[in-house]
Amino acid sequence: MSMAEELLKSFEELPEDKKRQVIDFVEFLKVKESRELFDMMDDIIEKNKSALKELS
Numbered sequence: 001m002s003m004a005e006e007l008l009k010s011f012e013e014l015p016e017d018k019k020r021q022v023i024d025f026v027e028f029l030k031v032k033e034s035r036e037l038f039d040m041m042d043d044i045i046e047k048n049k050s051a052l053k054e055l056s
Contacts, residue, residue, distance in 0.1 A: 001009075011022060045052065 011019060014022065
């Protein structure tokens with residue numbers, strides 16, 4: 001059984017209120033990952049500001 005199949009099987013067994021919590025947690029993880037990516041990009045830009053100015 002794949003991880004996706006295992007997750008779906010477990011998810012389907014949960015009561016509705018717990019399913020909502022799982023969905024909310026997944027959304028939280030996606031936002032967290034997105035923020036981490038933006039923070040990393042901001043850090044790269046800050047560390048390379050002078051080189052980026054030269055290129056522009």
